[in-house]
Amino acid sequence: MTPPTSGMTRRHFLRVSAITGGGLLIAAHLDTSGLVALSDPGPLGSTAELNVFIRIGPDGSVTIQAKNPEIGQGVKTMLPMLIAEELDVNWEQVTVEQASFDPAAFQGQFAGGSNATPQNWLPMRQVGAAGRAMLVAAAARSWGVSAETCRTEAGVVHHDPSDRALPYGDLAGQAASMPAPELDEVPLKDPADFRIIGTTVKGVDNHAIVTGLPQYGIDFTLPGMLYAHFQKCPVFGGRVVDANLDEIRAMPGVRYAFVVEGGEALNGLLDGVAIVAESWWQARTARNALQVTWDEGDTASQSSDGFREASRELFGQPAERELRGDGDVEGALASAAAVVEADYEYPFLAHAPLEPQNCTAHFRNGHLEIWAPTQTPQNGANLVASTLELDPDDITIHLFRVGGGFGRRLSNDYMVEAARIAVEIEEPVKLLWTREDDMRHDFYRPAGFHRMRGGVDSEGRLTSWHNHFVSFGSDGRFASSAGVSPNEFPAGFVPNFRLESSLIPFGIPTGALRAPGSNGLAFVYQCFVDELAETAGADPLQFRLDMLAHEGEDPGQDPVRARRVLERVAEVSGWHDQGLPAGTGKGVAFHFSHRGYFAEVVQVTVSRAGDLRIDRVWAVGDVGSQIINPGFAEHQSQGGVLEGLSQALAQEITIQEGRAVQGNFHNFPLLRIQEAPPVEVHFVTTDHPPTGLGEPPLPPAIPALCNAIHAATGHRIRSLPISKHDLSWG
Amino acid sequence: MPIRFRVNGRETTVDVQPNTPLLWVLRDVLDLKGTKFGCGIAQCGACTVHLNGSPARSCATPVASVEDGEVLTIEGLSPDGTHPLQEAWKELDVPQCGYCQAGQIMSAAALLQENPRPTDADIDAAMAGNLCRCGTYLRIRRAIHQASGTTAADVEDVEEAR
Ligand code: FES
Ligand code: FES
Numbered sequence: 075m076t077p078p079t080s081g082m083t084r085r086h087f088l089r090v091s092a093i094t095g096g097g098l099l100i101a102a103h104l105d106t107s108g109l110v111a112l113s114d115p116g117p118l119g120s121t122a123e124l125n126v127f128i129r130i131g132p133d134g135s136v137t138i139q140a141k142n143p144e145i146g147q148g149v150k151t152m153l154p155m156l157i158a159e160e161l162d163v164n165w166e167q168v169t170v171e172q173a174s175f176d177p178a179a180f181q182g183q184f185a186g187g188s189n190a191t192p193q194n195w196l197p198m199r200q201v202g203a204a205g206r207a208m209l210v211a212a213a214a215r216s217w218g219v220s221a222e223t224c225r226t227e228a229g230v231v232h233h234d235p236s237d238r239a240l241p242y243g244d245l246a247g248q249a250a251s252m253p254a255p256e257l258d259e260v261p262l263k264d265p266a267d268f269r270i271i272g273t274t275v276k277g278v279d280n281h282a283i284v285t286g287l288p289q290y291g292i293d294f295t296l297p298g299m300l301y302a303h304f305q306k307c308p309v310f311g312g313r314v315v316d317a318n319l320d321e322i323r324a325m326p327g328v329r330y331a332f333v334v335e336g337g338e339a340l341n342g343l344l345d346g347v348a349i350v351a352e353s354w355w356q357a358r359t360a361r362n363a364l365q366v367t368w369d370e371g372d373t374a375s376q377s378s379d380g381f382r383e384a385s386r387e388l389f390g391q392p393a394e395r396e397l398r399g400d401g402d403v404e405g406a407l408a409s410a411a412a413v414v415e416a417d418y419e420y421p422f423l424a425h426a427p428l429e430p431q432n433c434t435a436h437f438r439n440g441h442l443e444i445w446a447p448t449q450t451p452q453n454g455a456n457l458v459a460s461t462l463e464l465d466p467d468d469i470t471i472h473l474f475r476v477g478g479g480f481g482r483r484l485s486n487d488y489m490v491e492a493a494r495i496a497v498e499i500e501e502p503v504k505l506l507w508t509r510e511d512d513m514r515h516d517f518y519r520p521a522g523f524h525r526m527r528g529g530v531d532s533e534g535r536l537t538s539w540h541n542h543f544v545s546f547g548s549d550g551r552f553a554s555s556a557g558v559s560p561n562e563f564p565a566g567f568v569p570n571f572r573l574e575s576s577l578i579p580f581g582i583p584t585g586a587l588r589a590p591g592s593n594g595l596a597f598v599y600q601c602f603v604d605e606l607a608e609t610a611g612a613d614p615l616q617f618r619l620d621m622l623a624h625e626g627e628d629p630g631q632d633p634v635r636a637r638r639v640l641e642r643v644a645e646v647s648g649w650h651d652q653g654l655p656a657g658t659g660k661g662v663a664f665h666f667s668h669r670g671y672f673a674e675v676v677q678v679t680v681s682r683a684g685d686l687r688i689d690r691v692w693a694v695g696d697v698g699s700q701i702i703n704p705g706f707a708e709h710q711s712q713g714g715v716l717e718g719l720s721q722a723l724a725q726e727i728t729i730q731e732g733r734a735v736q737g738n739f740h741n742f743p744l745l746r747i748q749e750a751p752p753v754e755v756h757f758v759t760t761d762h763p764p765t766g767l768g769e770p771p772l773p774p775a776i777p778a779l780c781n782a783i784h785a786a787t788g789h790r791i792r793s794l795p796i797s798k799h800d801l802s803w804g
Numbered sequence: 805m806p807i808r809f810r811v812n813g814r815e816t817t818v819d820v821q822p823n824t825p826l827l828w829v830l831r832d833v834l835d836l837k838g839t840k841f842g843c844g845i846a847q848c849g850a851c852t853v854h855l856n857g858s859p860a861r862s863c864a865t866p867v868a869s870v871e872d873g874e875v876l877t878i879e880g881l882s883p884d885g886t887h888p889l890q891e892a893w894k895e896l897d898v899p900q901c902g903y904c905q906a907g908q909i910m911s912a913a914a915l916l917q918e919n920p921r922p923t924d925a926d927i928d929a930a931m932a933g934n935l936c937r938c939g940t941y942l943r944i945r946r947a948i949h950q951a952s953g954t955t956a957a958d959v960e961d962v963e964e965a966r
Contacts, residue, residue, distance in 0.1 A: 276897040283902035284893045284909060285885040286838015286878035293837035301832070326821065355821070355828045428842045428850060428903045428937040477840075477903030478937050509843045705897055709943060713900055716939030739847040739935060748928035750941035 088204050088254045096132035098209075098246035102201045102257070127201055128157060130209075134229055134243030136161065137169045150475070151278045152703055153194055159270040160202030160263060163229040163242065170278040191702065191766040192669060200257040207255045212248040213240050265700060274705030279475060291447035291474045292432045296502035299434070300329055301354035303361050304491045304505060306346040306515055309370040309732035310581055311338070313345045316367040322349055325363060327356030330499055334491075340583040341517065341554075343461050343490045350499060354506055373581030373732035378421065378521065381729070384578045385523035385544040389417070393542050393574030395550060398560035401570035406538035410529025412609045418526060418598040420794045422727040423519035424512075424734070424742060425587055429477020431488035432506040435496035442469045442496065446489050447476040454486035458493045480717075481586035485517050510737040517585025518727055518734075520546050520556040524598045529570075534610035536621055538570040541598075546584065547577040554583075555590045561628045562595060563666060564603070567621050582729060588717060589769035592667040593776070597722070597794065600663035600777030605790065614781065615644050615662045631666045638758050639673040639694045640664050646756055647675035647692035657681060657803070658689070661781025663774040670770030671696040674715065676778040680786045684802035686723075688751040688779065691715050693771055698764040701757050711771040712753040718775030720745035724797040809870045811836070812880025822868035826860075827851045829867045830877060838878035838906045842935070849934030852907040853877050859914040861933070878906040881913060888951040889913055896947045900938035908934045912948050921954050 089101045129137040138154040154170045206226055213231035214221040217238055224233050232239045265271075282289050307313065314333050322331040328351045336344035347366055351357035388394075407413055434445040442464060448454050451471045459466040476483060492505035507515075523544040531537050546553040558573065565571055587593060607617035619640055622633040640662070644650065649660065657680050664673035677689040693715055701707045724743045728735040736742040755771075780791035787803040808817045811834060818833050825844075830836045830853070839862055842850030846864040853862045854876035881887045889909050892898075899905050908931065915922055915930035922930070927948050936944070 274897070276894065277899055277902075279902065280894045280897065280899055281885055283899045283905050284878075284890040285881075286836070286906045288837035290840075290903060292841065295835070353820070353824075353828065353832055355824045355832075359821070426937060428840075428848065428901070428935065430841065476901065478901040480937075506841075509845075709897065709900065709940070712942055713939035716941065720939070738845055739843050740845065744935045744937060745939065745941075746935065747931045747941040747944065750939070753942060 088201065088257055090208065090250050090252075090254055092247050092250035093129065096247040098130040098205075098249050100128040100130075100201065100205045102127050102197075128161070128205055130205070130242055130246040132243045132246060134167055134241050135169065136163050136167050136229075136242075137171060139171050151275055151706070152191070153198055154278070155270050155275055155702060156194060156198035157202035159268055160199045161205050162226040165270050165275055167229050191697075191764050195764050197257070199262055200260055203260045203262050204255050204257055207260055208249040208252040209242050209245045211252040212245045215252075216240070216245075216248065271702050272700060272704065275703050276705070289475045290429055290477050291434070291445060292429055292477070292506060294434050294445045294474065294504070296434065296436060299502040299504055300350050300352060300499070301357050302348055302350045302492070302495050302503050302505040303354075303357045304334070304346050304348050304495070304507075304511075305361060305364055305366065306344050306511075307366075307368045307370060308514060309368065309374045310515075310583055311340055311344060311373055312371050313369040314347060314366055315369050317347050318363075318365045319347070322360050322364055325356070325360040327351040327353055328360045331360070332498060334494055337461070340581075341485050341487060341585075342457060343494055344487075346491070348495045348498070350495065350503060354504075358508070370732060371581070376580055376582065376729060376732050378729045381521060381578055381580065382419070382523070385419070388544045388576040388578070389523070389525045389542060391576070394576040395574060397558065397573045397575055398565055399572045400565070400568075401538075403538050403540050403570045403572040406570035407527060407529045407540070410537060411532040413527065413529045414602070414605050414609050415525075415527045416602060416605060416790070416792055418524040418602065418792045420522055420594045420597055421725075422521045422582070422584075422729065422734075423587055423721060423725055424516045424727050424736070425480045425482035426513060426516075426739075426742060426744070427476075427478025427480055427482050430507045430509055430512050431482075432504060433489045433492035434502070434504040435492040436502040437493075437496040437500055440468055442493055443472070444469065444489060444493060445472045445474070446486070446492075447474050447483055448486055448489060449476070449479045449481075449483040450486065453484070454489045457486050457490050461490050462493055462497055480588045481590060482516065485585055487515070509739070513727070513737050513742060514734040515583075516727075516734070517554065517583045519587035519590070519593060520553060520582075520584040522556070522594045522598075526598065526602045528602065528606045530606055530610040534612050534617075536564075536568055536606055536610070536617075539564060539568040540572045541574070543573065543575045545575060545577055546580050546582070548579040550577070552577070553580070555586045556584055558591065558595060561631070563599065563631055564621060566628060566631070567624070567633070581732065588714070589667055589772040592665055592769070592773040593718070593721065596663065596665040596667075596773030597776040597780065600665065600774065601780050601791065604661070604777070604781045604784065615640060615649055618662070618664060632671075635671045635696050635760060635762075636664055636666065636673070638760070639671045639696050642756060642758055643673040643675050643692055643694040646694065646754065647677075649675060657786055659782050659785025659787070661778045661783070661785055663777035663781060665770070665773040667773055668769040669697070669765035670767065672770045672774050674771075674774040674778045676775065676782040678779065678782040678786050680783065680801050680803065682802060682804045684800055686783065686796070686801055688719060688749070690751050691719075691753040691775065691778070692756070693753060693775075694756045694758060695767070695771060696758045696760050697767055697770065698762040699759055700764045701759070702764060707757065707767055708755045710767045711755040714767070714769070714771030715753045715775045716745055716750055718772045719751075719779055722776040722779050722794055722796055723749070724795045726795050807867055807871050809873045809875060811875045812877060818867065820867060823866045825863050826853070826865040826867050826870055826875065827862040830862060830875075836877050836879050840903055840906060842904070842907075846933075847935070848904070848907075849911060850904050850907040852910040852934065854910060854914055857914075857917070859911050876910075878910055881909065887913065889916070889947065892947040892951040896943050896950065898940050898943040898947050900940055904934060904936045904938075905940075908936065908944055912944070912951070915948070916952055921952055922948065923954070
C-alpha cells in the first residue's frame with residue numbers, strides 16, 4: 075500500500091514501522107469520518123513520535139497516546155480502551171500518554187459537545203484491530219500456517235492445532251513488515267467477546283492525582299520562569315486610559331509592568347495591564363496597588379435588572395422573528411379547554427472550573443512555545459497567530475490534564491494573554507488568574523427570558539404551545555450559546571406550535587456551558603410541561619408519555635427512546651408509589667441533548683419553614699448500544715446531575731454597571747458534600763451507536779428538582795436560582 | 805526574613821515576604837505542586853494541608869504563622885501513595901478532573917485521625933469545606949467509609965433497593 079504524500083484524502087490508512095530494538099509503531103490519522111493518511115512521516119524522529127497512536131515494545135508493553143484533552147470526562151482512559159480491546163491485549167499491559175497538540179498528526183483534537191465517543195467509537199477500534207491483524211499475520215508467517223487458524227488472547231497469538239504461542243512483544247518487529255490491512259475492512263470483534271469495553275476501567279491518572287504529582291497546566295514550570303497577572307477592565311471590553319506603572323515597577327519582585335492594547339472582540343485579547351514578577355504572590359501584591367483609569371465604554375450602563383426590564387418590554391410587542399410556526403396556535407388557544415400562561419427566566423452562569431485559568435509561554439528566536447489547559451488547542455493557536463501576527467508554524471502548544479472544562483476552556487483568552495506577555499518580555503512566564511479574574515471574565519451561560527402559553531383540550535391533550543423567547547444578540551443573530559433550535563422539543567410533538575424570538579443587544583461575553591442551550595431550555599420547557607399536566611389533571615409522567623406517543627420528525631429526537639427512559643425512571647424511582655409525607659414530593663423531567671436521552675426523578679423534602687433538602691435522584695439514560703466504561707459512566711452521570719442541582723439551587727452571575735458582581739465561591743456557591751443527594755444511575759441500552767455522557771445527564775436534573783418542589787409545596791419555580799424563592803408552605 | 809518550619813518531616817527555611825500564603829511557598833518556592841489553588845479565600849479546600857496535625861487552608865495561612873510548625877502535604881501523606889485513603893480513592897475511581905482531590909484527601913485524612921470510624925454526618929461535617937466542581941461527592945463519601953471500614957448509609961439502601 076502506498077501512502078499518499080499529500081492531499082489528505084479521506085481514505086482509511088495506517089502507517090506501521092519497526093522501532094529500533096524490535097518494537098512496532100502504529101500511526102494512524104484520524105478525522106471524524108474515519109482515518110486518513112499521514113503524509114510520509116519520514117525517518118522516525120521527534121516528529122514521528124507525535125504521530126504515534128500505539129507503540130508495542132519488545133517486552134509486550136503497549137503505549138497508547140490519548141489525543142483528546144482530558145477535562146475530567148474520562149476520555150484519556152476511554153479512547154485507549156477502544157484500541158486495546160480490538161488489539162486484544164490486557165489492560166494491565168497498556169500505558170497511556172497525553173499527546174501534545176499536533177494538527178499534522180491528530181485531527182479532531184478537541185473536548186466538547188460529548189463528541190469523543192461518537193467520533194472515535196469506530197475508528198479507534200479499527201486501528202486496534204488492524205494492529206492485531208498484523209501481529210497475527212506475523213505469527214502465521216513464522217509458523218508457516220494460515221492466519222485464519224490463529225487466534226489471540228491477552229496479547230498473545232495462539233495456534234491451537236500445533237499448540238504454539240507467541241507474545242506480541244516477540245512479534246512486534248516482524249509485524250512491522252506485514253502489509254497493513256484496509257481499516258474499513260478489518261474485522262471487528264463481536265461485542266459479546268469484549269473483554270475491556272463494558273468493564274469498569276479506572277482512571278489512568280488516579281495514582282498521580284492522589285499522590286499530588288504535578289500534571290495540570292498550573293503545575294508546569296520552566297527554569298527561570300516569571301509569574302504574571304493581567305488586570306482587565308471590570309467592565310467587559312473597557313479600555314486602559316492610564317495606569318500607575320512606575321509605582322508598580324518599583325514594588326518588590328516586579329520585573330515588568332506594561333499596558334497591553336487589545337482589540338474589540340470579547341473572545342480575543344482585551345486591553346489590560348500586565349504585571350510580571352519573580353513570584354506570583356509578589357505580582358499579586360503589586361496588583362493591589364495598581365490604579366488604572368479605564369474608559370469603561372457603553373457596556374457600563376448594562377445590568378441584569380435592565381435586561382429583565384427590556385425583556386418585559388419586548389414581551390409586550392410582537393416578536394422580532396418567528397423561528398417556527400406549525401398549525402394555528404391562536405385558534406387552538408382560543409378553543410382550548412384551559413390555557414396556561416407563565417413567564418420563565420434563568421440567569422447568567424459562570425463555569426468556575428476549579429483550576430483557575432493559566433498558561434505558560436516562552437517566546438524566543440521567533441518561536442512561541444505554549445503550555446496550556448485548553449479544550450480547543452487549534453482555536454488557541456489560530457487566535458494567538460492572528461492576534462500577534464505570528465506564523466502558526468512558529469507556535470507549539472503542549473497540553474495537560476485539565477482541572478475542569480465545562481466549556482470554559484473552549485475559549486483561549488488566557489492563552490492569548492500569556493502569549494502576548496511572553497512576546498513582550500521574551501522570558502518564560504506563567505500567567506495565572508485569580509478566582510475573581512475567572513468569575514468576572516468568563517464567557518457566561520447567557521440568561522434567558524421566556525413567555526410561555528399553552529393550551530389543553532377537554533380531554534387533557536396538549537394542543538398548542540407558544541414561546542416568545544427573549545434572548546441576547548443583535549441584527550437577528552443570537553449571541554454565543556444564546557440561541558434555540560427550531561426543532562427543540564416539543565416542536566413536532568404539538569400540532570399547533572410557535573416559537574418566536576426577540577433579541578436584546580448587549581456587551582456581555584457568553585459561551586457554551588456544559589449542555590449549552592439545553593441547560594436553560596430544559597428548565598423552562600420541562601417545568602412548563604408540568605404546569606400543563608397539572609392543568610390537564612394528568613400525571614406529569616404520563617402526560618409526557620402521551621406527548622411522545624407519535625413520531626416526531628427530527629431523527630435526533632426519537633420518541634421511542636425518550637419513552638423508554640421515562641418508563642424506566644418511573645419503575646426505578648417508584649413514581650407511582652403513593653403516600654409520601656406532607657412536604658415531600660417527586661418531580662420528573664426528560665431531555666434529549668447531544669444525542670443522549672435522559673429522564674430523571676428528583677425527590678425533595680421541604681420543611682414548613684421552607685428549608686429544602688434533596689432526598690434522592692434517579693437518572694435513566696440511553697446513550698446507545700454499549701456503555702464503554704460503566705463505572706465511569708455512572709460517575710460522569712452523577713456529576714452531571716449534581717452540577718444541574720448546583721446551578722439550580724443558588725448560582726447566578728448578576729450584571730451591574732457592565733460588570734459581574736459575584737467573584738468567588740462565597741457568592742457563587744457550588745454544591746457541597748452535605749447537599750449532595752444519592753444519585754442512582756441506570757442505563758437502557760438500545761441498538762444505536764454509542765454516544766457521549768458529558769452533557770445529557772445534566773439538563774433534566776434542573777426541572778425535575780423544580781417540579782419536585784412544586785409537588786412538595788405547591789410553589790412553582792419559574793425563575794432560577796431557587797435560593798431566591800420562599801419555599802415555606804402550610 | 806528567613807522563616808523556618810518542617811514540611812513532610814524535613815526542615816525547611818524560606819526567605820519570602822512574611823505575609824506570603826503558605827500555599828505559594830509550597831507550590832512556587834518548595835516546588836510541592838500537589839497542594840492546589842482554587843479560590844484563595846478559604847472557600848474551596850483545594851489547598852488543604854495539615855498544620856501541626858490539623859487541617860488548614862494554606863491559601864489563607866501566612867507563612868510567618870507556621871514558623872517552627874509542622875506542615876504535611878499530600879506528597880508526604882504516605883511514602884508511596886498507599887495511605888488507606890489513597891488506596892480507596894484509586895479503588896473507587898473517585899477523581900474526575902482530579903483537581904480538588906489532594907485537598908479532599910488531606911481533609912479526609914485529618915478526619916480519620918480524629919475519628920477513625922466516621923458516620924455520614926461526620927464525613928459531611930468534616931468535608932463541607934472542600935468543593936468538588938465535578939461533583940464526585942458520592943464517591944468521596946464511599947471512599948472515606950471504605951478506608952475506615954464503615955458503610956455509607958446511602959450505599960446500603962441503594963443496594964437494598966436493587
Ligand atoms: S485555595 Fe485555599 S480554600 Fe480555596
Ligand atoms: S474532581 Fe474535578 S473538582 Fe473535584
